[in-house]
Amino acid sequence: xxxxxxxxxxxxxxxxxxxxxxxxxxxxxxxxxxxxxxxxxxxxxxxxxxxxxxxxxxxxxxxxxxxxxxxxxxxxxxxxxxxxxxxxxxxxxxxxxxxxxxxxxxxxxxxxxxxxxxxxxxxxxxxxxxxxxxxxxxxxxxxxxxxxxxxxxxxxxxxxxxxxxxxxxxxxxxxxxxxxxxxxxxxxxxxxxxxxxxxxxxxxxxxxxxxxxxxxxxxxxxxxxxxxxxxxxxxxxxxxxxxxxxxxxxxxxxxxxxxxxxxxxxxxxxxxxxxxxxxxxxxxxxxxxxxxxxxxxxxxxxxxxxxxxxxxxxxxxxxxxxxxxxxxxxxxxxxxxxxxxxxxxxxxxx
Amino acid sequence: xxxxxxxxxxxxxxxxxxxxxxxxxxxxxxxxxxxxxxxxxxxxxxxxxxxxxxxxxxxxxxxxxxxxxxxxxxxxxxxxxxxxxxxxxxxxxxxxxxxxxxxxxxxxxxxxxxxxxxxxxxxxxxxxxxxxxxxxxxxxxxxxxxxxxxxxxxxxxxxxxxxxxxxxxxxxxxxxxxxxxxxxxxxxxxxxxxxxxxxxxxxxxxxxxxxxxxxxxxxxxxxxxxxxxxxxxxxxxxxxxxxxxxxxxxxxxxxxxxxxxxxxxxxxxxxxxxxxxxxxxxxxxxxxxxxxxxxxxxxxxxxxxxxxxxxxxxxxxxxxxxxxxxxxxxxxxxxxxxxxxxxxxxxxxx
Ligand SMILES: CC(C)[C@H](C(=O)O)[C@@H](O)C(=O)O
Ligand SMILES: CC(C)[C@H](C(=O)O)[C@@H](O)C(=O)O
Numbered sequence: 001x002x003x004x005x006x007x008x009x010x011x012x013x014x015x016x017x018x019x020x021x022x023x024x025x026x027x028x029x030x031x032x033x034x035x036x037x038x039x040x041x042x043x044x045x046x047x048x049x050x051x052x053x054x055x056x057x058x059x060x061x062x063x064x065x066x067x068x069x070x071x072x073x074x075x076x077x078x079x080x081x082x083x084x085x086x087x088x089x090x091x092x093x094x095x096x097x098x099x100x101x102x103x104x105x106x107x108x109x110x111x112x113x114x115x116x117x118x119x120x121x122x123x124x125x126x127x128x129x130x131x132x133x134x135x136x137x138x139x140x141x142x143x144x145x146x147x148x149x150x151x152x153x154x155x156x157x158x159x160x161x162x163x164x165x166x167x168x169x170x171x172x173x174x175x176x177x178x179x180x181x182x183x184x185x186x187x188x189x190x191x192x193x194x195x196x197x198x199x200x201x202x203x204x205x206x207x208x209x210x211x212x213x214x215x216x217x218x219x220x221x222x223x224x225x226x227x228x229x230x231x232x233x234x235x236x237x238x239x240x241x242x243x244x245x246x247x248x249x250x251x252x253x254x255x256x257x258x259x260x261x262x263x264x265x266x267x268x269x270x271x272x273x274x275x276x277x278x279x280x281x282x283x284x285x286x287x288x289x290x291x292x293x294x295x296x297x298x299x300x301x302x303x304x305x306x307x308x309x310x311x312x313x314x315x316x317x318x319x320x321x322x323x324x325x326x327x328x329x330x331x332x333x334x335x336x337x338x339x340x341x342x343x344x345x346x347x348x349x350x
Numbered sequence: 351x352x353x354x355x356x357x358x359x360x361x362x363x364x365x366x367x368x369x370x371x372x373x374x375x376x377x378x379x380x381x382x383x384x385x386x387x388x389x390x391x392x393x394x395x396x397x398x399x400x401x402x403x404x405x406x407x408x409x410x411x412x413x414x415x416x417x418x419x420x421x422x423x424x425x426x427x428x429x430x431x432x433x434x435x436x437x438x439x440x441x442x443x444x445x446x447x448x449x450x451x452x453x454x455x456x457x458x459x460x461x462x463x464x465x466x467x468x469x470x471x472x473x474x475x476x477x478x479x480x481x482x483x484x485x486x487x488x489x490x491x492x493x494x495x496x497x498x499x500x501x502x503x504x505x506x507x508x509x510x511x512x513x514x515x516x517x518x519x520x521x522x523x524x525x526x527x528x529x530x531x532x533x534x535x536x537x538x539x540x541x542x543x544x545x546x547x548x549x550x551x552x553x554x555x556x557x558x559x560x561x562x563x564x565x566x567x568x569x570x571x572x573x574x575x576x577x578x579x580x581x582x583x584x585x586x587x588x589x590x591x592x593x594x595x596x597x598x599x600x601x602x603x604x605x606x607x608x609x610x611x612x613x614x615x616x617x618x619x620x621x622x623x624x625x626x627x628x629x630x631x632x633x634x635x636x637x638x639x640x641x642x643x644x645x646x647x648x649x650x651x652x653x654x655x656x657x658x659x660x661x662x663x664x665x666x667x668x669x670x671x672x673x674x675x676x677x678x679x680x681x682x683x684x685x686x687x688x689x690x691x692x693x694x695x696x697x698x699x700x
Binding site: 162225 | 425429430434438440444469470471472475491492494496497498502503504505506507508509510511512513514539540541542543544545547548551567570571572574575578579580592593595596597598599600602603608
């Protein structure tokens with residue numbers, strides 16, 4: 001199979017970790033006789049610096065023409081504390097999600113046996129955790145109308161959802177649940193929000209076509225508790241954009257390291273794969289950032305295109321690096337292995 | 351001092367736990383020669399059943415005339431899964447907050463030494479946790495315009511904030527930080543939301559009048575991680591309504607039991623005190639619900655009116671019940687003590 005892959009390294013540690021994912025994909029090319037055509041383009045703060053916009057037209061065009069996008073990270077602190085900034089790196093990612101129609105963000109949360117000690121949660125609480133979050137990614141308060149009055153004293157954001165937006169991701173989530181532990185939990189705030197009540201109504205109705213899947217509901221505040229009280233109770237969590245942002249970052253702590261967590265963002269015609277962690281600017285250029293999340297994003301990419309064996313080879317190599325302690329210092333104190341050494345080790349073991 | 355206290359037991363276990371708080375206040379009356387005039391009124395599902403509305407006029411009137419409101423809990427599962435319900439118990443609480451102008455919800459999060467084992471988090475992570483969340487309570491997406499189109503296929507909620515709304519709670523939070531560890535963390539999503547950017551701007555400016563307080567900012571997704579990765583880093587967290595709902599419930603897990611957590615909701619002229627836990631309908635009438643959160647709400651009430659010694663007496667008595675294991679079964683397996691026995695013990699020790 002030949003795949004055109006757009007590489008968007010982005011900001012902070014994005015370029016460093018993405019380079020390791022590319023190494024692994026190149027190893028897959030050799031070992032499994034596949035072919036990947038890589039093309040790189042700027043996005044985020046670096047694109048603002050170079051082109052004045054976080055998502056240059058050429059970058060968007062490249063992504064649209066590619067079969068898939070492999071994304072690094074986005075964000076730069078120089079924009080965060082400036083409420084008046086006219087342009088922000090994050091807009092690049094949000095616009096990309098919207099333009100590519102990536103309506104479903106899929107984040108698996110698994111507790112790695114070798115890392116149980118790294119988690120702030122007790123072993124008995126997390127051991128055996130295995131769930132996946134389906135987060136709606138192109139609707140809700142992220143994309144609703146934003147207003148600021150002229151005096152700058154009143155601001156608003158609109159959270160809006162349509163039945164169609166809810167329905168398409170709900171079907172994906174139910175299908176996933178069907179192939180897993182057959183449980184789907186909708187996280188919402190239906191006791192307060194009109195949009196959440198629409199979610200509940202639509203998801204309930206769609207659930208009738210998936211009789212083998214048990215459907216239940218959790219208010220988001222309760223979900224924020226349950227995820228750390230008893231993460232093993234979950235199989236597939238379905239939720240809207242903002243709740244998904246919060247809940248999935250919270251869930252990312254369970255496994256002991258956010259440096260291991262990958263995500264896929266899926267649309268009708270496009271797909272983007274990225275680590276959950278952000279641009280981690282303090283680590284930029286230091287060769288200490290954990291490349292595993294980025295490498296596992298590449299594995300999710302392969303899975304998406306049916307290359308199960310290839311994806312499996314990457315995951316096995318990652319497991320080996322974890323078991324052997326060939327990991328960056330975030331996972332093992334005083335580890336001598338840097339971002340690129342870990343990438344090399346994993347690539348060689350594919 | 352004579353205080354008029356409106357008692358709103360509400361739904362589920364609300365009446366049972368509130369009764370214990372009242373016992374403790376009566377003990378305070380005797381021991382410290384104070385006088386409390388209690389008057390009770392219905393709210394929530396029970397008020398819907400009796401009066402057709404979750405917040406009857408008479409209840410609201412009683413609350414407005416009282417010096418403070420002591421609240422039980424609200425919510426009934428029969429409304430949760432009915433997206434078409436015309437009236438919901440929660441509206442009673444939301445309307446009450448709005449009508450009484452209770453713009454600041456204050457939730458202390460402390461790890462109890464005797465309960466470190468109950469927490470899903472590791473001892474070394476939580477030991478010494480002591481922070482307080484200031485959640486804006488009468489604005490944001492909770493109270494913004496809600497819409498549902500005629501076909502029932504599109505729904506929206508508006509998240510709106512004004513400078514004045516942000517400013518008044520920010521001052522409270524900065525003052526609290528000044529009297530504590532002198533750190534304030536604003537939790538927002540300023541990289542995406544216009545309303546969050548207004549929060550950041552206003553809070554930054556107000557911070558200039560509190561030079562002794564260190565101000566920092568966290569995106570809400572990162573905050574959801576940090577709260578469980580390293581809760582000791584926090585002193586005062588300030589945030590908007592919805593983020594506060596999620597973050598404070600998440601934080602409630604740290605201490606090992608949500609059954610211990612009280613909250614105060616403060617306005618210019620009114621104040622309401624309630625446990626963080628909900629109506630817990632499964633436990634209703636079984637004499638097993640933990641009354642401590644409700645009892646500590648009463649202690650917060652006393653503190654609010656300057657009765658520091660009286661509040662202290664309640665807290666000491668609660669500590670004693672924890673140390674002696676005179677607690678409900680949620681805290682000690684097979685405990686023989688029920689809601690009212692624990693209430694008796696604490697009241698007797700005041
Ligand atoms: C960078 C930011 C805009 C983004 C989001 O909030 O969606 C990030 O937190 C994520 O979860 O991918
Ligand atoms: C009952 C519900 C409406 C309420 C809220 O969301 O504010 C509750 O969760 C709380 O935090 O007090």
